[in-house]
Amino acid sequence: MSTKQSSLVRAPGMLARFLVFVGLVGAVIGSLGAPLITAVAEEYDVSLAASQWTLTIALLAGAVATPVLGRLGSGPRRRTVVLVILAVEVVGSLLTVILLPFAFLLVGRALQGSGIGLVVLMMAIARDHLDEQRAARTIALLSVASTAGIGIGYPLSGLLTDVAGVRAAYGLGLAITVAAFAAAVFALPQAPDRPSSRLDIRGAILLAIALPALLLVIGDTGLWRHHAGLAVAILVAALMLLIGWTFLEVRTESPLVDIKLLRHPAVAAANLVMLTGGVGMYLLFSLITRYVQTPAAAGYGFGLNTFQAGLVLVPFSLLGFVAGRMIPAWRDRLGARLLLAASTAVVLAAFVLFALARSHLVEPILAIGILGFGVGAFSAAMPVVILAVTPAAETASAMSVNAVVRSVGFSTGSALGGLILATHTTGVFPRESGYGAAAWIGAAATAATLLIIAVLPLKRA
Known part of the structure; x- marks a missing residue:
């Protein structure tokens, strides 16, 4: 019997639905900050620029975490990795709901954003544990989870904010992350028995510096309008770091990518x-x-x-x-x-x-x-x-x-x-x-x- 055949689960339909649900949770969490920027500024008495970070920090955390989770989830510890990250999302969601200073809200949003990268692990699980046809359907749906999640997160968070305030909207994130963690405890199968690889710490640190710098400078319209020279300098520095990261990965025995x-x-x-x-x-x-x-x-x-x-x-x-x-x-x-x-x-x-x-x-x-x-x-x-x-x-x-x-x-x-x-x-x-x-x-x-x-x-x- 092949490794693929031996790893197929007994309830493939339930597993497929769970995988798509986790993908949607990550998409909703990632988009949750966008409709709430003005409400957060008023609730916490901060500027709109500061409030914008409730969206930015989650997206940056997701971008950095995704390749790291991709490597950690390729080995036999995948179930543990998924459960830990979902637990981290729950803690982050709790920080966004509890009445705490604005800095704790940013920390909570960063912890929530780390779970955005789980979608790639859901794809790996589908490929390992579902038959080819069902896996293809599930991976396709996971690929559009960010699209579907926007249409769920934006109107719901906007409505909750209008009716009950910004904490009620963040409460949506807490509810769905708790539900995802509870479902994962029962639905997640063990990963196939593959050799484990050591995490490339140097590569992860270098990427954690270069990638946020690249995304921030690309997305900062004001910087390009008023300080174009500085923007170009940061962009070049970020690209040079990414080039250095590429050479490091080529020469590393167990690369991040x-x-x-x-x-x-x-x-x-x-x-x-x-x-x-x-x-x-x-x-x-x-x-x-x-x-x-x-x-x-x-x-x-x-x-x-x-x-x-x-x-x-x-x-x-x-x-x-x-x-x-x-x-x-x-x-x-x-x-x-x-x-x-x-x-x-x-x-x-x-x-x-x-x-x-x-x-x-x-x-x-x-x-x-x-x-x-x-x-x-x-x-x-x-x-x-x-x-x-x-x-x-x-x-x-x-x-x-x-x-x-x-x-x-x-x-x-x-x-x-x-x-x-x-x-x-x-x-x-x-x-x-x-x-x-x-x-x-x-x-x-x-x-x-x-x-x-x-x-x-x-x-x-």
């Missing part, structure tokens, strides 16, 4: 596509969410409050989830290249729609729904490319790198949108022409991603 796998043409191509595609996807997402919340007094926009803006994101999440469900059925017939190209074309259509028509609320809603379907399909197709050439034992590690690349792409897209709108701002709000310009620039970037997909060596799964 197996660079040899990343040099495979299909894996390298998939990560490049994820980077460029992520820029366009998050650019449009940020444009639409900002546009619908702009008060009509600016001459455009619809003045939606936090809860209403969250409801606008429901089509994004719903159609993204639908796309994730459909991708496994299309995989064998279309292949990875056509799947990625088709999903990128859908994103391009959403850009064009928003660029041409946004005077009625239904039009941005339609555009963000189309975007959600494209993002969901794109995200679900990405593991098809990477896992087709990746050994099962390296699933978590390989997908963790792709998750980090996606974070860099999303941060770049968000910052690019902010910079473009800033150049079209003379008063409080940007001129509406700025949204059109940003949409067409994003459409051009998405069209370039289509060209990259056409020429790069993507393996047919």
Whole structure:
């Protein structure tokens, strides 16, 4: 009997549902800070810039933790690692709810953010313990968990904040992390008996310095507008540290990330596509969410409050989830290249729609729904490319790198949108022409991603 056959679980449906639930928990936790920034500033009497850190610190913690968890979860201690991180999330969630100074809220959000990286371990568990067909479906859904989680976290946290205050919204995070930990105690299987590898501490520390620096400088629109020289210096320093980290990993016996796998043409191509595609996807997402919340007094926009803006994101999440469900059925017939190209074309259509028509609320809603379907399909197709050439034992590690690349792409897209709108701002709000310009620039970037997909060596799964 093969190792794969011997590790299959008796209740695969329940395990698959648990894995997707944990992925959704991480997505909701990661997005929880965004709708609460203003409410946190008022509740804790801090500036909006300080309050913004409740979102930023969680995302940074997730980006750093993901490759570390990917390596720790590749060995026989995976069940223990997952349970410990879920317990850490529970502690962090408790800190966000208890009446404590603002610094403790930031610590709690950082601890919550560390669990974002669990999604790659859920993919590894699916590949090890589910049959091939069910594993493909589960991994596809895990890939779109961040898309679906936004549509759950934004409106719920906005509603809870309006009704019962910011601590009630953070209470949502506590409830779902406790539920995830309790379910994990019963649902998590033991990892297959593989040799354990020593954690590359030097690589982890170097990455923990370089990656946050890179993400922070990319996403700080104000720094690029007012101190471009400093921004360039930090960017170059972060990139040099990442280059040094790469050389360190190549020469380390038990690296944090197996660079040899990343040099495979299909894996390298998939990560490049994820980077460029992520820029366009998050650019449009940020444009639409900002546009619908702009008060009509600016001459455009619809003045939606936090809860209403969250409801606008429901089509994004719903159609993204639908796309994730459909991708496994299309995989064998279309292949990875056509799947990625088709999903990128859908994103391009959403850009064009928003660029041409946004005077009625239904039009941005339609555009963000189309975007959600494209993002969901794109995200679900990405593991098809990477896992087709990746050994099962390296699933978590390989997908963790792709998750980090996606974070860099999303941060770049968000910052690019902010910079473009800033150049079209003379008063409080940007001129509406700025949204059109940003949409067409994003459409051009998405069209370039289509060209990259056409020429790069993507393996047919």
